Amino acid sequence: MPQYLPNTSLTSMSIGPRIFAYAQGYHGQLIEAQGRLNNTGEHADVYYANGQTSIGPTTRWRDKYLIYVDDENILHDVVYKDSEWKPGTLSQYQHGDHIGVRCAPYSKLAAATVPIEGNTIICVYYQTTEKHGPVSMITFLPGNSWTELTALLQLLASLRDPPLYGTSLSAVKPRAGICLEQRKKKGDEITAEQSKTFPVVYLQWDTHALAHGQGKTIRPIPGLEEFGLSPHTSLSVVDDGTNLYCFYITNANKVEMIRIEQGQATAVIDDIVSPTPRSAIAAVMPLQQRDRIILFYQVWDTGDSEKIDIKAQTFGRGKGGADDWQSMLTTDLMDG
Numbered sequence: 530m531p532q533y534l535p536n537t538s539l540t541s542m543s544i545g546p547r548i549f550a551y552a553q554g555y556h557g558q559l560i561e562a563q564g565r566l567n568n569t570g571e572h573a574d575v576y577y578a579n580g581q582t583s584i585g586p587t588t589r590w591r592d593k594y595l596i597y598v599d600d601e602n603i604l605h606d607v608v609y610k611d612s613e614w615k616p617g618t619l620s621q622y623q624h625g626d627h628i629g630v631r632c633a634p635y636s637k638l639a640a641a642t643v644p645i646e647g648n649t650i651i652c653v654y655y656q657t658t659e660k661h662g663p664v665s666m667i668t669f670l671p672g673n674s675w676t677e678l679t680a681l682l683q684l685l686a687s688l689r690d691p692p693l694y695g696t697s698l699s700a701v702k703p704r705a706g707i708c709l710e711q712r713k714k715k716g717d718e719i720t721a722e723q724s725k726t727f728p729v730v731y732l733q734w735d736t737h738a739l740a741h742g743q744g745k746t747i748r749p750i751p752g753l754e755e756f757g758l759s760p761h762t763s764l765s766v767v768d769d770g771t772n773l774y775c776f777y778i779t780n781a782n783k784v785e786m787i788r789i790e791q792g793q794a795t796a797v798i799d800d801i802v803s804p805t806p807r808s809a810i811a812a813v814m815p816l817q818q819r820d821r822i823i824l825f826y827q828v829w830d831t832g833d834s835e836k837i838d839i840k841a842q843t844f845g846r847g848k849g850g851a852d853d854w855q856s857m858l859t860t861d862l863m864d865g
Contacts, residue, residue, distance in 0.1 A: 533560070533837045538637070539811040539825050544593070546817055548576065550825050550862065551595055552839060559597065559607070562862045564841065566818055575843040575858040576823045594669070596638055596653050603629040604638075604655065604667070622667070622675045630667060630675075633658045639698035641728035652728050654698050661691035664698065664732060664742065692740070693733045697809075699766040699775075700728040706791065707773055709743040731766045731775065733758065739775070739794075752793045756785065765812040769819045772851045776801075776812050776824055784810060784826065786844075788852055797852045798844075802859075805829055805837065820846040822854070825862075838862070 532555035541550040550562040560581055567577035593609040594617065606617030624630045632638075636656035642649050651669040656662045669675045701707070708725045729743045737758055738749040757779050758764075764777040773789045774797065784801040787794045801824070804810065808827040815821055822844045830836035839862045847853040 532556075533827070533839055535805070535827070535837050536807045537809065537827070537837075539809040539827075539839070540638075540640075541811040541813040541823065541825055542593075543813050543815045543817075546815070548813060548815060548823060549593070550811065550813075550839070550841070559595065561595075562839070564823075564860075564862075566815060566821060566843075569858065572843075572845075572857050574818055574821055574845070576841045576860050578841065578860050578862050581862065594640075594651060596640055598632060598636065598638070598655075602631050602634050602636070604632060604653070606669075619667075619669070619675050630655070631658065632656060633662060633694070635662075635695035637696065637698045639700040639730060641700040641702055641730075643702055643726060643728055645726050652700065654700055654728075654730050656692065656694070656696070656698075662694045662696075664692055664696075664730065666727070691735055693735045693737070693761065695761055696733040697762060697764045698730060698732050699764055700730040701766055701768040701773065703727065703729055703743065704768070704770060706771075707741075707768070707789075709741065709746045709748070731764060733762060733764070737762075739764070739777070741792075750789060750792055750794065753787075756787060756794065756796070757781075761807075763808065763810045765810050765824075767812050767814040767822055769814060774812075774822065776810055778804070778808070778810065782806060784824070786854065795852060797854055798856070801856065802826060802828075802840075802842065 534553045534555050537553040539552055546565050548564045552560050554560050562581045563579045564576050566574040595607050597605055599605055604619050606619040607614050608617045620629050622630055632655040639654045642651055648670055653667050654664055657665050707729050727744055731741050734740050734749055737760055739753050740749045759778050759780045762778045766775045775787050778784055782803050786798040788797050804826040811825045813823050824842045827837050828840055830838050841860045843857045844854050845857045
C-alpha cells in the first residue's frame with residue numbers, strides 16, 4: 530500500500546456508483562483510491578474502500594481528468610482514456626507569451642464541469658501570481674483544447690478584501706439560489722447571462738471570511754463570523770441541487786459542517802473530527818445517492834507519528850429535513 534505525503538492535497542468525485550479520491554504519495558506519485566457505497570452489518574450505503582493505485586497504466590473506468598501543479602508551478606493534466614492514464618495537453622497551452630499556465634506557488638486548485646451550449650466544459654480555478662492573488666479560470670472542452678475564456682475574479686487594487694494568499698478553493702455547478710447577481714461592465718468579454726453558466730467557486734478572504742464568486746462577481750458570505758474559520762482553512766463544498774453544504778476547519782482544528790442558503794449559513798454538525806494540522810479535506814456527494822456525503826481527511830497513523838492515513842467518513846441524511854445529518858461510519862483508505 531502507498532504511503533501518503535503529509536499535508537497532501539485531496540480531491541474526490543463520483544462517477545455512477547463509484548467514488549474516487551486522489552492524493553499524493555510520500556515519494557511524489559499521484560494516487561487514485563477507488564471506493565463505492567456498500568452495506569455493512571450495522572449500516573446501509575456507507576463508503577467501502579476498494580483498492581488504490583498510482584496514476585499510470587490501469588484498466589478501471591471511463592474518461593477522467595486530474596489536474597495538478599508541477600515543481601515549477603505549471604498546471605498539468607493527466608487523462609484516463611482508452612483504459613490508461615496519459616499526459617494531457619494543459620502544460621503546452623500558449624499562455625500569453627510563454628508556454629504553460631503558471632500559478633502562484635501557494636495556489637490551491639478547484640474544478641467543476643458545466644453544460645454550455647450542449648457541451649460539457651471542465652472549469653479549473655487557480656490563484657495567479659499577480660497583486661492581491663486573483664483567482665483565474667481556464668476551461669477545457671473534452672476532445673478539443675484548453676482555452677482561457679477570461680481571467681475571472683480579477684480584483685482591482687481598490688478592492689478592500691482580496692482573496693487570502695493560498696486560499697482553499699472549492700467549486701460546484703451553478704443553479705438557482707446560489708448563482709450571484711451579475712453586472713455587465715464596459716470591456717467585459719462575457720455577458721452577465723454567460724457568467725451565470727459558470728461554476729460557483731468558494732474561497733477565503735484575507736479577512737478569513739468565506740466568500741463566493743461566479744463570473745467576474747465575488748463577495749463575502751455574511752453571517753459566518755460565529756463559525757470561526759481558521760486562517761488558511763481547508764474547505765470543501767457539495768450541493769444536492771437544493772441545499773449547499775460546506776465543510777471547513779476551525780481555529781480549534783475541528784472539522785465542521787454548515788448549510789449555506791441565500792448567502793446565509795446554518796450550523797449542521799459541530800466537531801466532526803480533528804484531522805492532522807494543515808490537513809486538506811475533500812467532500813463528495815455520490816451522484817446516485819443524494820442522502821450520503823463522504824468526507825476525506827488526514828490523520829496520524831496509529832502508533833507511528835511519521836506516517837499519515839487518509840480516512841473516509843460517511844454522513845447520512847435522516848428524515849428530519851435539510852439539516853438532519855449524522856456521522857455513520859469511518860473507513861481507512863488503507864483497508865481497500
